[in-house]
Amino acid sequence: MKHVQRLERDKNTMAEASVSPAHPFDSAVALVAKGEGVYEGHTSDDFWNFTGPFGGVTAATLLNAVMKHGKRIGTPVAMTVNYCAPVAKGAFTVTVREVRTNRSTQHWTIELSQPEAGVSVTATAVFAIRRETWSHVPGAMPQSPPPETLPKLPTRGLMEWMQAYDFRFARNMPAPPRPEPADDDLGPALSHVWMKMQPERPLDFLSLMAISDTFFGRIFHVRKSMIRIGTVSMTPYFHVDAEEIAAAGSDYLFGTADANVFNKGYSDQVAAMWSRSGRLVATSHQIVYFRS
Amino acid sequence: MKHVQRLERDKNTMAEASVSPAHPFDSAVALVAKGEGVYEGHTSDDFWNFTGPFGGVTAATLLNAVMKHGKRIGTPVAMTVNYCAPVAKGAFTVTVREVRTNRSTQHWTIELSQPEAGVSVTATAVFAIRRETWSHVPGAMPQSPPPETLPKLPTRGLMEWMQAYDFRFARNMPAPPRPEPADDDLGPALSHVWMKMQPERPLDFLSLMAISDTFFGRIFHVRKSMIRIGTVSMTPYFHVDAEEIAAAGSDYLFGTADANVFNKGYSDQVAAMWSRSGRLVATSHQIVYFRS
Numbered sequence: 001m002k003h004v005q006r007l008e009r010d011k012n013t014m015a016e017a018s019v020s021p022a023h024p025f026d027s028a029v030a031l032v033a034k035g036e037g038v039y040e041g042h043t044s045d046d047f048w049n050f051t052g053p054f055g056g057v058t059a060a061t062l063l064n065a066v067m068k069h070g071k072r073i074g075t076p077v078a079m080t081v082n083y084c085a086p087v088a089k090g091a092f093t094v095t096v097r098e099v100r101t102n103r104s105t106q107h108w109t110i111e112l113s114q115p116e117a118g119v120s121v122t123a124t125a126v127f128a129i130r131r132e133t134w135s136h137v138p139g140a141m142p143q144s145p146p147p148e149t150l151p152k153l154p155t156r157g158l159m160e161w162m163q164a165y166d167f168r169f170a171r172n173m174p175a176p177p178r179p180e181p182a183d184d185d186l187g188p189a190l191s192h193v194w195m196k197m198q199p200e201r202p203l204d205f206l207s208l209m210a211i212s213d214t215f216f217g218r219i220f221h222v223r224k225s226m227i228r229i230g231t232v233s234m235t236p237y238f239h240v241d242a243e244e245i246a247a248a249g250s251d252y253l254f255g256t257a258d259a260n261v262f263n264k265g266y267s268d269q270v271a272a273m274w275s276r277s278g279r280l281v282a283t284s285h286q287i288v289y290f291r292s
Numbered sequence: 293m294k295h296v297q298r299l300e301r302d303k304n305t306m307a308e309a310s311v312s313p314a315h316p317f318d319s320a321v322a323l324v325a326k327g328e329g330v331y332e333g334h335t336s337d338d339f340w341n342f343t344g345p346f347g348g349v350t351a352a353t354l355l356n357a358v359m360k361h362g363k364r365i366g367t368p369v370a371m372t373v374n375y376c377a378p379v380a381k382g383a384f385t386v387t388v389r390e391v392r393t394n395r396s397t398q399h400w401t402i403e404l405s406q407p408e409a410g411v412s413v414t415a416t417a418v419f420a421i422r423r424e425t426w427s428h429v430p431g432a433m434p435q436s437p438p439p440e441t442l443p444k445l446p447t448r449g450l451m452e453w454m455q456a457y458d459f460r461f462a463r464n465m466p467a468p469p470r471p472e473p474a475d476d477d478l479g480p481a482l483s484h485v486w487m488k489m490q491p492e493r494p495l496d497f498l499s500l501m502a503i504s505d506t507f508f509g510r511i512f513h514v515r516k517s518m519i520r521i522g523t524v525s526m527t528p529y530f531h532v533d534a535e536e537i538a539a540a541g542s543d544y545l546f547g548t549a550d551a552n553v554f555n556k557g558y559s560d561q562v563a564a565m566w567s568r569s570g571r572l573v574a575t576s577h578q579i580v581y582f583r584s
Contacts (some may be wrong), residue, residue, distance in 0.1 A: 077558055078525040078579045080372035082416050084392040084399040099411050100376040104557075105524065105581070107376040109401070109414060119391050122401060124374050124414055126525050126579070130556035133584040134473070136514060138481050139552025181426070189430050222428060232397065233370040233418050235527045237560050237579045239553045260431025260564060261531045261572050264422035265396075266369055268529050268575055270562065272552060280553050283560055285577045287370045287418070287529045289397070292425040 023201045024164065025210070028053075029061045031068060037096040039065045043089050047161040052086035054161035055231050056213030060206040062110045062123045065094040067205065073106050074129035075242050076205050080235045085120040087112065092120075104129045130241045139283070141274040144170040147194035147252045165214055168194040168252070172221055181223035189218045189259035200250040203281075205238060208245065208273070211253060212236045212284040215271050218259035219290050228291040232266070236284035248275035265289060315493045316456065317502070320345075321353045323360060329388040331357045335381050339453040344378035346453035347523050348505030352498040354402045354415045357386040359497065365398050366421035367534050368497050372527040377412040379404065384412075396421045422533045431575070433566040436462040439486035439544045457506055460486040460544070464513055473515035481510045481551035492542040495573075497530065500537065500565070503545060504528045504576040507563050510551035511582050520583040524558070528576035540567035557581060 022030070028044035047057040059081040066072055092114045099107040105128045112121035153167040153174075171192035195214060201207060217229040238245075257271040269286040314322070320336035339349040351373040358364055384406045391399040397420045404413035445459040445466075463484035487506060493499060509521040530537075549563040561578040 078374075080416060080525070080527060082370075082399055082418060084397075085394065099414055102377065105376075107374055107414060122391055122399060122416055124372060124416060124525075126374060128524075128558065128581075130558070131584065133557050133582070134475065134515075134554065135556070136478065136554045137552070138514075138550075183426065186428065222430075223426075232420075233372070233416075233527075235372060235525075235577060237558075237577070239555050239558070239560070241556055258430075260429070260575055262426065262428045263531050263572075264427070264533055265425050266420065266422070266529075266531070268531070270575075280555075283552055283562075283577075285527060285529070285575075289420075290425070292423065 023199065025057070025197060025201055025207060028057045029064045029206055031061065031064055031094060033068065037069065037098070039068070039094040039096070040091060041094060042091050043087060045160060047164060049159050049161055052088070054213070055083055055234070056210035057161065058087055058112065058121060059213060059234065060210040062094060062112060062121065063125065063209050064206055065096045065110055066108050066125050066127065069096055069098070071098050071101070072127060073101065074104070074127045076238050077126045077128045078235065078237050079123060079125040079209065080233060081121060081123045082233045083121055083231055085117060087120050088114055088117050090114070137280055139272060139280050141254055141278045141280070142192060142256060144192055144254060150194065164197060166196050166198045170194065174216060174220055175224055177220070177226045178224050181225040181227065183223065187221050187224055189222050191221055191257055193255050194252040195255055196250065196252045202250045203245055203248040203253070205245065208238065208282055209236060212271060212273060212282055215255060215257035215269060217288060217290070218257065218267060218269050219262060222259070222262070230289045232287050232289050234284065234286045236282050238282050240279065240281050244279065245281060248279070248281060251276045253281065262290065265292065315491065317349070317489060317493055317499060320349050321356045321498055323353065323356055323386060325360065329361065329390070331360070331386040331388070332383060333386060334383050335379060337452060339456060341451050341453055344380070346505070347375055347526070348502035349453065350379055350404065350413060351415070351505060351526065352502040354386060354404060354413065355417065355501050356498055357388045357402055358400050358417050358419065361388055361390070363390050363393070364419060365393065366396065366419045368530050369418045369420045370527065370529050371415060371417040371501070372525060373413060373415045374525045375413055375523055377409060379412050380406055380409050382406070429572055431564060431572050433546055433570045433572070434484060434548060436484055436546060442486065456489060458488050458490045462486065466508060466512055467516055469512065469518045470516050473517040473519065475515065479513050479516055481514050483507070483513055483549055485547050486544040487547055488542065488544045494542045495537055495540040495545070497537065500530065500574055501528060504563060504565060504574055507547060507549035507561060509580060509582070510549065510559060510561055511554060514551070514554070522581045524579050524581050526576065526578045528574050530574050532571065532573050536571065537573060540571070540573060543568045545573065554582065557584065
């Protein structure tokens with residue numbers, strides 16, 4: 001545990017000092033401290049989405065602000081990120097407030113703002129010092145062929161952020177989008193996918209936060225067409241501590257994502273992620289706006 | 293829709309003016325405006341839990357503060373409530389901040405504080421004006437015997453808040469707790485339960501928020517023993533608008549709750565709630581602390 005924490009500190013120091021060329025993800029989530037709980041960051045073209053930066057990287061950047069805070073204890077257990085408006089290309093400020101620190105838990109609120117756009121993201125986070133307890137995992141990883149036996153999703157020509165991930169679908173691979181929704185021939189919402197960063201990067205809470213937002217809109221799988229969507233709010237729960245997350249290394253994660261409902265402009269998404277060895281590392285929930 | 297809104301206004305007015313004896317739930321979530329975005333409330337003995345008020349009523353009270361706010365648009369789509377510390381018996385202040393209002397969505401942050409205890413609850417909420425769209429509900433209500441054919445859970449002698457609900461388990465009825473956890477004979481985490489308020493009260497967003505927190509700790513079902521637990525963070529998603537929620541009336545809701553993981557002091561809970569007619573009204577997620 002101590003060894004892992006030391007490694008993480010070393011890595012942070014390296015990223016800040018640019019001793020070696022930083023991984024594009026580390027550059028994207030990088031923050032410079034401007035005062036107690038105030039950080040400055042910059043959007044990354046490497047993780048651009050339709051109308052703003054990829055939400056997973058924005059969420060990871062907000063989490064990074066808490067990770068870097070001098071008063072932080074433990075590791076993230078839950079975080080909710082609300083996307084209020086698109087983040088504009090350029091610099092932004094992340095403001096972090098320590099709301100309450102108990103013996104083993106800590107509560108934070110976080111905001112991302114830009115001079116002209118105002119507050120575009122709000123978040124809350126719960127951190128905890130986790131200790132060994134009775135453990136039980138009813139949520140077993142579904143059986144799946146290994147990623148090496150599955151085709152890699154072609155992402156050439158698609159959004160920038162997608163170039164940063166290697167996706168290998170084991171179930172419900174998205175078909176080429178149809179010009180019109182396939183409303184007489186709906187597909188299932190559930191998909192299974194192996195995923196990892198490219199170039200490779202060891203899993204930590206920041207990259208786990210980001211990858212939990214990589215699942216494609218469930219509506220694409222169901223209607224087999226590109227519908228305009230946007231995540232409105234996202235809540236990942238982290239089920240591992242620093243030592244357990246480090247054990248995942250830079251190998252593939254296995255992810256499942258499903259939806260219960262599409263109604264009056266909003267749909268949900270329920271996702272889970274396991275390390276290749278079958279450890280459940282996170283579950284994640286989203287509410288997603290979709291255009292009629 | 294307009295009719296429903298008018299009825300809701302009338303009800304609020306009645307509750308405030310105490311024209312008729314208010315339902316205990318309406319008294320518990322009642323707030324008095326003290327200024328722009330500042331409300332005063334009081335804990336209710338009718339909804340007392342182990343060490344503080346029932347978290348579902350606290351969450352509903354925070355939601356009520358947004359519902360009552362003069363600048364509120366639409367109805368709740370998502371809300372995250374973080375329980376930072378127990379709420380002490382007595383008066384409290386709810387502070388609401390309108391972060392951003394877009395054309396059809398609105399973002400809020402909310403806090404509950406007490407003079408001596410400081411901030412004990414933080415929350416974020418997303419509201420939206422919902423419009424008719426393509427609709428699809430893969431999350432169908434499981435088959436179940438009707439509530440009238442199932443025994444009512446005896447709650448006499450249990451916590452005060454439990455007296456406010458009629459629970460009828462259709463699957464995994466909790467057994468009388470054993471003195472020691474049944475770790476050689478674990479039960480399933482998944483339960484199915486019909487539930488409604490007693491005395492009856494028509495469903496609205498406030499009571500739906502509260503009922504989404506009534507599912508018993510999954511660990512009680514699994515270990516068949518009373519383990520000390522506490523919800524740390526909760527995120528319900530509302531899948532209906534005011535008209536659709538009113539259609540549920542004061543009839544039973546059908547709820548499912550399950551868990552994926554219990555590890556290093558924390559477990560998750562994934563829940564869904566349908567009206568008796570089979571409409572999915574909400575899904576809800578929790579992360580729960582448990583004592584070793």
